[in-house]
Amino acid sequence: MSPIATRNNVHVIGHGDKTMVLAHGFGCDQNMWRFLIPMFSDQYRIILFDLVGSGLSDIAAYDPAKYQALAGYADDLIEIVREFSADPVIFVGHSVSAVIGLLATIQAPEHFSANIMVAPSPSYINDGDYIGGFDKQDIDELISAVEENYLGWSSAIAPAIMGSAAQPELSEDLTNSFCRADPVIAKHFAKVTFLSDHRADLAMSLVPALIIQCSDDFIAPVQVGEYMQKTMPQAKLAVIENIGHCPHMSAPDKTAAAIKSFLAVSA
């Protein structure tokens, strides 16, 4: 494996002329795309990876200085695209990765033909007229929730003690790696993610974009999707009926349909 492949635990699957890159959000890893992949893998070559510090990425590569801003992750994404795809890619990013993708399309637009943002938010904290959904205090509460849980998590969650026999789609590998992360990194990543403000970057991305907004998302409220569409010059908005922040898991069919109809006309 190349250094970049090792660093980001890159996997390439599927077949097709076009390449699609899937990037997971905060708290998870590439396994979260499992429900969406079957709907694309027969038409697209799919690049999967873990953000450094998440999943099975190389924890040793986690440099707090590099990753103190999302731009550090955007640099990694551009490197991955350069190494694994000769042509521009369709980028699909969930939550924080949607913003990472946004930054990458500004920095290296030649590598991206489409930017699909699943449940994105450019800034989580309310600010004047802008509704991000949270106050600073709420974010602090999340950070301490992350911290309290990680106190015992990484060891408590890994042994799959119960019930995977009832879930045939699960593998041993999955239970052992999903959501696994170093507590210090998880806390740092939480701060970087939820305290970032990339509203000013929205207008700078000229790659055709699709914002997939859930009808009921506690983390990215509908107003955020609307704000983004108004601000981004090349963005379409698709609101899908879904409760929660992970439509690609809880509503994979609707999510795939929105992506496909966008790609049919835009990329």
Place this chain on the structure above:
Amino acid sequence: MTADAFNSRATQYYDHAPCGLMITDSSGNILRVNATFCELLAYQAEDLIGKCRVQDLFSIGSKLFHQTHWGPLLHMQGFVSEIQLELLTSSRQKIPVLLNATRKHSEDQIIQELAFFVSHDRSKYERELLKAKQAAESSLEELRATELRLRSTEAELLALNKQLSIEDRRKNEFLATLAHELRNPLAPMRNVLEAMKLRKPDDAQIEWSRQILDRQVGHLTHLVNDLMEVSRITQSRIELKKTVFNVSDAIRNSVEAVLPAVVAAKHKLEVRLPDYPLNVEADTTRIVQMIYNLLNNAIKYTPAGGVISVHGDQQDGNVLISVKDNGIGLEQHQLTAIFQMFSQIETALDRSQGGLGIGLALVKGLAELHGGTITARSEGLNQGSEFLLCLPLSLKQEIKPQIADTANTANFSAGRKVLVIDDNADITDSLLLALELLGYEARAANDGLKGLALAATFLPEIILLDIGLPNLNGYEIAALIRDESWGKNITLIAVTGWGHAEDKANAIKAGFDLHLTKPIDFEVLDSYLLKVAAR
């Protein structure tokens, strides 16, 4: 138990289980909830069932954590266990709980089964742990920051230190050059004085003036020599010529040298030396220089009519030389500072007497070079002071040097031809004067080639040759002289301001018979020429 009774027990057990139990649909809408859960959060079951989602009962932090972490995990994995979260009661109180949950297909829909265990104590305990961890982390961070600061301070110090040592080296080079430059004008002054002394002026006024000049030039020469010596020590360019000798002799020599000053200041001088030898293996000249400096200081810093005592003894394998006075004394903080170069006693009776403090710095440097120490003691201002020089005692026997008989100088020098080559007219003039008075036939040239031409006709037996000449330097001229038939066997003496060992070695290599440092000590010159003549 009948089936009905069992079912009723099971329902009761479900309702009043020692944990909150709940069933939701895939989005979290509450389908069923037990009494324990409702009591815990102070809700009626009908307020919850079909009316709200389980995540609505979470604190904001727990809600976020649910959305980003264990919600997706439950979806993917089918279960989660030991999730810590906070539930909100109907009056918005937070209750810490541990959650185990499963997600499964039941008939035609997906349901989630959740079990909540109150974890007040565990939560408190873990908060404490977390606090301890955070405290440890922040002190670690502080430590790191401190280390970082320390490292940058160290780097700054290092740079500063480097800068300082460069400055120090420049200073030492400057002092060496200064000492050398100061020596040059001293040479002709000394020569003139020597000449005047030999001529013995009839006029008492002139003789009085000559004596003052003689003393002051002597002081100045000493100062310059001290400065030169100190700069050599600091540049590690000093070479000790060690022999075994009795320190008592060195003390007597030094006392003789300062006697005129003692008499002039109307001091009383006491010398106490043991009747057994105080042998040291050391450089005689330097030991005399040290004792002389200590005595000179005592004389300078004691008001007229004082008492100065010199005492030599041995103790614990060391030779102790004490120079004590009842003069102006020293304050506690001055006791070590005075040995640093340029330190000057602020309360010196007369600033002009204070000097630059080279003398004591030189004593300290020389003492250390000899493996010895110098310390100062004083009871305070106006309580006098004592300087203790301590040198390692040598168990070897003293070898008395053969002293050349210099009685017949006049006879030897009569009519002998000496050529002086030096570009400084004052030096040549004064040297010619002195040499003629000593009975030599002397001529001079102010550059090397002129000197060479003159020598071919004058045929001198001795040539005094300056090294720092314009055009061809002294070494080159020496080589040319040695190439001439008349120059092969003559006595060739190098005369320079530079008195370092390597200068002397260079001179010998270039064909010189002797190397003399300005100002020329005529006694040394005479005794050398005498030895040459005796060969």
